[in-house]
Amino acid sequence: MERQLILEDGTVFIGEGFGSELETVGEVVFNTGMTGYQEILSDPSYCGQMVTLTYPLIGNYGVNRDDFESIQPSIKALIVREAADLPSNFRSELTIDELLKQKNIPGLAGIDTRKLTRLIRKHGTLKGKITGMQADVEEVAKSLKAKVLPVNQVAQVSTPTPYPSPGRGKRVVLVDFGMKHGILRELNRRDCDVIVVPYNTSAADILSFHPDGVMLSNGPGDPKNVPEAIETVNELLGQVPIFGICLGHQLFALACGADTFKLKFGHRGSNHPVKELQTGNVHITAQNHGYTVDPASIVSAPLDITHVALNDGTVEGLRHKTAPAFSVQYHPEASPGPEDANGLFEEFMEMMEQFLKEELVNA
């Protein structure tokens, strides 16, 4: 069925609807990964966003049982050049169309995704609506312009109650701001005894689990929309080793007195080069973020910049000057990949071990 994507600036893309027939409004962003559509559409950090994929053929290896990054995808819509309806892969269980129908997510195929991406790069992320052909373009564009998108996405995707993911090793409290399964998978692989807690858990409640370390997950939206978490991270500083990823990194920065701002069109893809300043090593990383830490604000914060993006020089990693705490803007858990930065989980394990030793010495 013919459907259209209307943007707030009045641009229209007419294509073929697939998946759900729902009408939907969201922030339109693009991801440049050549593979990984299943992980992208189930990454809770995309909550409230419509994602266009620049790779032209999506769905060609189907959807499998294992590669989801959350149980319930919270992406608003998927926009593609071509949706493959005959996937070919031994793991494939569903087509992309079947999955989107099952999860009630609209898809739009057959549009010029290159043109859409260039538009977003030029004007910055735009609000958009996927709707039927009868909609009045001018009216929709006007109402989109005036529309304020919801800001409570973290509350929507975080777990409502704590739950354990047991292991015999280090006890890690994982604060769930919209966690990708990949983070839990990496901690479990290292035999961590993980307790996943809601985003608004207090520092006292986190410490009551006697953790060896605290992990701050990725998540959707503006980090400034979760002030309670900034407060919590601030209280935890110095008391327990902390490792933050993406939204967790931004919350860590804000908790240390630094600032964040919104990028024009963000970083979303699987091949973003990041340089580690100390060694000069470059890692190719998976990224998905619209906000970033302001480097000018770090000068007066107790933080060192450890990593920078090679494409645009933005901050990609931070370390606290005195407390055992560090964070990265990119995704060491990869999912879909690449896995260059996976060693950061080892660094976290070592940091927890070191902290424990120092505590024993000082006891």
Ligand SMILES: NC(=O)CC[C@H](N)C(=O)O
């Ligand atoms: N993947 C993430 O955690 C994204 C963080 C934040 N929502 C941003 O867009 O910058």
